[in-house]
Amino acid sequence: xxxxxxxxxxxxxxxxxxxxxxxxxxxxxxxxxxxxxxxxxxxxxxxxxxxxxxxxxxxxxxxxxxxxxxxxxxxxxxxxxxxxxxxxxxxxxxxxxxxxxxxxxxxxxxxxxxxxxxxxxxxxxxxxxxxxxxxxxxxxxxxxxxxxxxxxxxxxxxxxxxxxxxxxxxxxxxxxxxxxxxxxxxxxxxxxxxxxxxxxxxxxxxxxxxxxxxxxxxxxxxxxxxxxxxxxxxxxxxxxxxxxxxxxxxxxxxxxxxxxxxxxxxxxxxxxxxxxx
Numbered sequence: 001x002x003x004x005x006x007x008x009x010x011x012x013x014x015x016x017x018x019x020x021x022x023x024x025x026x027x028x029x030x031x032x033x034x035x036x037x038x039x040x041x042x043x044x045x046x047x048x049x050x051x052x053x054x055x056x057x058x059x060x061x062x063x064x065x066x067x068x069x070x071x072x073x074x075x076x077x078x079x080x081x082x083x084x085x086x087x088x089x090x091x092x093x094x095x096x097x098x099x100x101x102x103x104x105x106x107x108x109x110x111x112x113x114x115x116x117x118x119x120x121x122x123x124x125x126x127x128x129x130x131x132x133x134x135x136x137x138x139x140x141x142x143x144x145x146x147x148x149x150x151x152x153x154x155x156x157x158x159x160x161x162x163x164x165x166x167x168x169x170x171x172x173x174x175x176x177x178x179x180x181x182x183x184x185x186x187x188x189x190x191x192x193x194x195x196x197x198x199x200x201x202x203x204x205x206x207x208x209x210x211x212x213x214x215x216x217x218x219x220x221x222x223x224x225x226x227x228x229x230x231x232x233x234x235x236x237x238x239x240x241x242x243x244x245x246x247x248x249x250x251x252x253x254x255x256x257x258x259x260x261x262x263x264x265x266x267x268x269x270x271x272x273x274x275x276x277x
Contacts, residue, residue: 009199113171153180160187212256
């Protein structure tokens with residue numbers, strides 16, 4: 001079987017940076033999962049004794065706390081810095097950008113619209129930087145905009161960093177039709193776009209597509225949705241243990257891509273398994 005890797009896949013800058021920070025701070029703990037990949041989180045715990053705090057109440061004094069790549073709400077960060085703890089901020093710079101945009105635009109009297117998943121930690125963090133929380137709105141589909149009552153006649157919009165650019169354009173177009181002034185900020189990460197474009201190109205020419213990444217990873221799920229549009233036999237797995245031999249029956253060309261939080265050692269294990277099929 002021919003196995004072909006996407007031209008762009010795997011670890012992004014923000015994830016690499018966060019893991020390097022965690023490795024430099026042994027015996028620390030992250031505020032929420034550092035990244036959306038359980039395999040890598042387990043490795044950091046086993047090899048570097050990097051633990052995990054699930055809530056602010058769990059944080060003890062005199063501890064080193066690493067802020068996750070997705071960021072945390074503004075008041076949570078303020079709470080940690082007020083405690084007797086050492087705070088290391090590993091929030092991806094591409095996530096801090098929309099945080100600061102929301103802060104600035106809301107101060108300038110703009111209503112805020114975020115294109116993203118309402119329960120995603122990145123979106124929750126970005127939302128918290130709005131001056132008026134009642135005027136920071138989150139949507140996932142353009143038709144949701146009709147029911148929103150903005151407090152101002154000018155709107156600023158940003159996107160979750162891992163979303164599809166085509167979908168964001170639909171949101172922007174819907175906003176422009178309904179509002180006098182719209183400020184649009186393209187906050188979708190370049191690495192995300194490159195991975196998505198590469199996954200789309202590869203999935204159009206293979207008869208089987210494997211997407212590797214955390215099941216709770218937004219960017220990995222986006223990759224899978226792109227692949228399945230072009231290759232119906234596209235599967236999302238976390239590691240080689242999720243692979244099923246029957247997927248490869250009567251297939252000759254397998255494509256492979258991975259989410260931005262997927263470590264190379266997991267990708268290599270998947271490759272090794274497929275080579276034996």
